[in-house]
Amino acid sequence: MEVEKIMLKKGLFVLTVALILSSFLFAQTEYMSGIPRNEIIIIENPDGRATDPDNFNIWAPGSPSWSRGLQQISMDALWYIDPDAGIEGDPWLNSLAAEPPIYNDDYTMMTIKLREGIYWSDGVEFTADDVVFTVETLKAHPTMAWGANFEIYVDQAYKTDDYTVVLKLKQPNSRMHATFTVRWSGCYIMPKHIFEKVENPEAYKFNPPVSLGPYVLESYDPNGYWNLWKKRDDWERSTLGKLYGEPGPNYVLYIGLSQERRFLDQMKHELDIVHDLAPEAAISLIQNNPYSVTWFEEFPWAHPDPTLISLLLNHEKYPYNIPEVRWALTLSLNMPEIALASYNGAATISPIAVPPTGNHLKWYFDPLEEWLKEFYIEVDGQKFFPYDDTIPFQVTDLAQKQFGYEVPDDPEKIKESLGYGWWKYSPETAEKLLISQGFTKDNRGRWRLPNGDLWRINIICEAEGRPIATRGAEKVAEQWRRFGIDAQIQGVGTAILWPNYLNPGNFEVAYAWNIETWGGHPDLSFFLRTWHSDFYRESGEVSAGSNYIRYKSDELDKIIEDLIKSDFFDYEESISIGLDFLKLMVRDMPEIPLMSYNVFTICDGYYWTGYPTSEDPYTNPVPNWANSKYMFPKLQPTGRK
Incomplete structure (x- = not known):
């Protein structure tokens, strides 16, 4: 009986492949008739x-x-x-x-x-x-x-x-x-x-x-x-x-x-350019087709778009309006695990609020590297230095061990393709930050808000079309549960994520993006202009731009005003103002940057x-x-x- 079932499954698979191939040949004849x-x-x-x-x-x-x-x-x-x-x-x-x-x-x-x-x-x-x-x-x-x-x-x-x-x-x-x-x-x-x-x-x-x-x-x-x-x-x-x-x-x-x-x-060889595939399918194709051409010749292969995937935190929803809470959430995350879950390790990570792609590396990442190493936050009266530049190397080691990938060993290539670093995984520091804000843990290890309510986090993410988003969000939820927060994901269709949730501020936390840059130009006004408080819209109203997190500050307004007054073609001034913005985003951590949107073209x-x-x-x-x-x-x- 089992043999019959296996044979039936094999027969159905062969029939399915045959139907796919025959339908392709029919379509090919239709649109390629007479074309070599x-x-x-x-x-x-x-x-x-x-x-x-x-x-x-x-x-x-x-x-x-x-x-x-x-x-x-x-x-x-x-x-x-x-x-x-x-x-x-x-x-x-x-x-x-x-x-x-x-x-x-x-x-x-x-x-x-x-x-x-x-x-x-x-x-x-x-x-x-x-x-x-x-x-x-x-x-x-x-x-x-x-x-x-x-x-x-x-x-x-x-x-x-x-x-x-x-x-x-x-x-x-x-x-x-x-x-x-x-x-x-x-x-x-x-x-x-x-x-x-x-x-x-x-x-x-x-x-x-x-x-x-x-x-x-x-x-x-x-x-x-x-x-x-x-x-x-x-x-x-x-x-x-x-x-x-x-x-x-x-x-x-x-x-x-x-x-x-x-x-x-x-x-x-009947499709010359694949736009994107799920990581495991893409990597299988690359490994099995000797004619494959990818952005990076070796791991991580994919093209990093100038789009930054982040954990978006709605500042109008308590407790995400508190900087210490936002930093606690950041330090309770293990980035190598997220990179492996979402992209099989082929992720280009970013600790700052611009995607780690193209010329951003020389404009923003190189100049900020020493500043990030010297940056600290105060925790119980002590200095804590959260930046960790070893994380991309941890990712390559894990990808090699877990998936058997051949990974680059040149440190500069690793930085270019996988990022410069991220934030330390330090749940003990995160715990101190929450306790300083009146949070407590019950006898089951669950975090409770200062009013005694159980802290629950619902992460909105895409449920279809982008498996990297669903997998990444689920890994984040798993890590926060491990830390003691009752976290879960809510998958929604791509077509409704922005109009129904992000634009009107109908979320607490979202695994998505609101930062997209030119990529080939240092000016950040492409997304940043509408983050000025003049464009601020409360939750319930449609966002006037990409400030879905409803973040505002006088310092941010000043940065945006300086940027808009500047000459677009003065790269030096654009970069200087951009660095001021990125330092503010590190200090305040209004959202948690994760990685560029890598496309397996x-x-x-x-x-x-x-x-x-x-x-x-x-x-x-x-x-x-x-x-x-x-x-x-x-x-x-x-x-x-």
Whole structure:
């Protein structure tokens, strides 16, 4: 009987694989009919299935899937900031704009000089008229993407010639250009000659889309699973082609796939770029496919995004408004265990409130290293030095012992890929801090609040889509339970985590992120501007920005005011102000920084070569980022057919 069951299971597995392969072959025939495999690059779209596959209006309210090639290779913006080195060796990239923005002395006027000789895919020249039209149209429709920014800040947009645009601002704003600057995305420019004929730009589907990028839409799945793009005949009239040369692939396919399909298809060399996989699946793929190309050649492999996963503590919920409590929670955590639970050890950890990626290492981590070693907190009248720079090395040792991974032994490589350090695991110090605030332990070792109530912590986290978040949150809850706190996790869907919980402050503790940086620029205003108390919203109201933790202080306000008054392109001043912010965040510990959001983007080198890596970090390889477009001129066929 057991043999029959085993045979039945094997038969079902074979049948399942056969069905997967046959469905793939059918789909492959549908979108690749007549296209040689060595002329097409196939890329995972992490959005999966587009909910409105006929709609390509990226500016529309609730706009459709952006990551199906729409924002990467069809749209274009004035400027880009790459989170890595940048294709020119500088993360700041002038795209549709010929040079950086020009402000007047009081930042009430911004002048944009445009690049000449750029054309829409239908042959119409790109000019200042398109930029003015974009600003005025979105300003008149504030529910459209970027519309609210223009409504708040822009008084008037006008041109002085065909390649010069001036924005007259309602109030001083030294960061107005940020709206037009792509990090993951940014305000893309609309084709005036198309949208001026449209009665309702919010409802218009922009199908087929007219491109400023080097590719045009060839076909798409009416069910929303894939989009096929073809290289423009006049690719040299796009900014990418004009500046960096011809893109290698003649065709680009963005396709939504299950985790299983991603693994199988790349093993068969039928998926060139995997956006992300669960750590164990990613590592298995890397170890079994000799053509795998990853950001780091060895452990931890993944690309660290300029996004910081943290334990967010709502300051309007007692006792998270007390600094000593926040530090106690920090010192009761064992980071190596969290790194192993969430990423199988392949985590890039951070003790400070910026992600440990790209140029942040030289701008912030190197300058703060000695300060962190000398930093102390007062505990029972004694100095306690909480920083521990051995933790990344503990993680590599554990990953090697527990999973058998080959790990780097060069200390500098370990710091670059796994972080510089974190906070000591010191539950005895955490206990002293809590006792100093009137907390007590009962005879069962459980912490009670000063009023005698049992201390319970509910950690909100993602329950689907990001297993690293669920696993990390569960390990945190387990450690706090070990420390004596009744902690548990509450998994919620990705689609509702931000609108239902973080934005309205409907949480006590969350395993998520609220700090995202440019990555390729030291200015922290990308997220920090709306942390000023002028933008403060109480719990129950929707946060005006990413200050979900409802943190405010006079010192923080002063730092933000200094930052906003500074010149965006004065790196030295930006870094100096940024260091002041990071020191404040260490002293106050308003949230507990954990690690960067590491993405297991895996490229397959069977058909294509030239992918970015940490050794050649010319752009971000994570394929749903708009700046991943800078890969395409570098990608070249290997010669395999």
